[in-house]
Amino acid sequence: MGRRGSHAMQPLSGADAQFLYAETRTQHYHTIKALVIDPADSRQPLDFETFKKQFAGFSGVVPVFHWQLVLAPLNLAHPFWSWREELDLDYHIRRAAVLSPGGEREFCEVISEIASTGLERDRPLFQTWWVEGLAGGRLAYVVKLHHALADGLSSAQLLLDATQEGPDDDLRPPALRVEGPEPLSTRARQLVESLRFDVQLALGTPRFVARLLRFVAIGSWRALARKGRPASPYSAPITRFNQVLTPHRWFANVDLPMAELKRVRRVFGCTLNDVYVAVCAGAIRRYLELRGELPELSLTAALPVSIRTPEQQRTYGNRLSSWFVSIATDLADPVERLQAIQRNTRAARESWEVKDRHLQHDAMEYGYLYRGWMRLATALGRRFSGRPTFNVVISNVRGTPVPLYTAGTRIESMYPMSGLVPGQGLNLTVISYMGRMDFGFAVDPDLVPDAWELAEGIPRAFADLQAAAQVERGTAGE
Structure with a gap:
């Protein structure tokens, strides 16, 4: 490098x-x-x-x-x-x-x-x-x-x-x-480089506007024409997570065995990410239910998705898009919740694939205009809906199955902690490492006073899915 x-x-x-x-x-x-x-x-x-x-x-x-x-x-x-x-x-x-x-x-x-x-x-x-x-x-x-x-x-x-x-x-x-x-x-x-950037941006504006109009006229129509529809912004209920942030952050961690997660995935015919999201949803549901704060509506999660091309895999910086997914916290049955999440992530993926997935990333080049538009859209969305854009961020980062070493010593575990975004005091991020999924919870402790209670909900939620998978295998005669 x-x-x-x-x-x-x-x-x-x-x-x-x-x-x-x-x-x-x-x-x-x-x-x-x-x-x-x-x-x-x-x-x-x-x-x-x-x-x-x-x-x-x-x-x-x-x-x-x-x-x-x-x-x-x-x-x-x-x-x-x-x-x-x-x-x-x-x-x-x-x-x-x-x-x-x-x-x-x-x-x-x-x-x-x-x-x-x-x-x-x-x-x-x-x-x-x-x-x-x-x-x-x-x-x-x-x-x-x-x-x-x-x-x-x-x-x-x-x-x-x-x-x-x-x-x-x-x-x-x-x-x-x-x-x-x-x-x-x-x-x-x-100064010369800055002016060159502005000129290049101005010259590319007509093409960008054409992409934007094409997205509105074609991409959205094709997405809406599909049977499944992804969650929309401002369709999420208000929860304790969705308040003004303080400077304070709190971290908790937990891990699950990758082999067991994959076994559940095979039984129910879903993706590994579906199982991960379902486990997170089960822990969040339990946390809110214990406090008498579980909304009737399902919470919505933002799932970051990479838009890197194969040629960009070894570059730094940010190349991300997001899916908005209902995580079925309104469903008590863990299998029904997993199946609903499977449908919802499939709908989000299908909608994302027919859209211009790089549009938002490229729009950010128009710094002040983009920030102004996002502030206006957020203010109007909250003003007329009375709801947050989404409730939580749930992120899945691919690590490595092989052990890594530093200074001749093996790394035993690797825990991630992501940042919080405005109005969302909870982020769940996982990274796969050496046959485990290592979970990291980032919270604002003023909004989520006991991160460890959330973390302890992860193995409980997964145990529910394991038990259901065992019943499903028995029913299938395995």
Whole structure:
């Protein structure tokens, strides 16, 4: 992976820049990956100062660790990335300790504190925390990365690039090179690049407007003509999750065995993602039901979907769309809920496939216009419907089935924590790793006071599906 490319500066895409424009004191846009290791069988010294010195090896294969944000002159264009050679390691590499007894809850408290503050923009937008004191002498690396740099898929790829597949492997740059920015150029050059961006955007506007009209006239009609219809924005009920966010974040985790999830998938003839969404829906239903807050209407989830082409798999940044899916929290029976989710995700997929899936991503290039339109549409939608756009975000990130190593030590588990979006105080993200699905719950504790109760609902909801799958197999004579 190349450290520098052929251009003096690398402009952010509109999709990447939106995460900077929308960020406030209470609205953080960073993601977190927590990697837990056991140093007992490490083949290299494992202490904080050694890790800090070895970080140069990591940053050599992960170029975004050197990308410095630079604002365009007079904000005429989206910001740029420039290359920053020297890193302030005292800021980027931090140390923390888990309180005794060092269990999962104590570990998650540390992650919660890390997630509750934003990243400073006068240096590359990441931090890595060395966390010690976990039970059994384990350690953890907690990587905090701004969403402007990477979405879920590209941040998972970043971790693959910064780790090894064997205990004796060395860090090697990937075979495919990713172009990156060079050191900061003059303001005059930045002004020229900004004006060039504006001219290119203006020249492309007629074509974009034609795409927009085609989407309205053809894409929407074809989607509505199908038997199944996906959930619509502002069709979601109001819940405790859908209030104004505070700066505080809380994290909880849990995991499930991949083999058992796949067994349920085979029995009911659905996708693995359907099972995952159904398990999340069961946990959310239980959480609200225990509080006497379960709405009669089903909750709606936003499911992020990658729009990367095969050629873009090794690039950073954000290339995402979303499905809106009713997650059938109004159904008490777990099998009926799973079957409803299967129908709903199929309808969302079919609708998405006939639409211009890159339209929203490309619309974000029109920075101020796009933000103004989205604010107006959101305000009008809430004003006339009295409902949130959706209730929760449920995300599924593909990891790797093989064990990964860092500093000669195997990574035992890998937990994700995504950011919250305005008006949605709950995000459930899972990453697959080494025969497990590792769940990460990100919540605003003022809206969701007990994230662990939600997390504990995951194995309960899955046990219900397992029991139903066992009955189904018995009925089928298996």
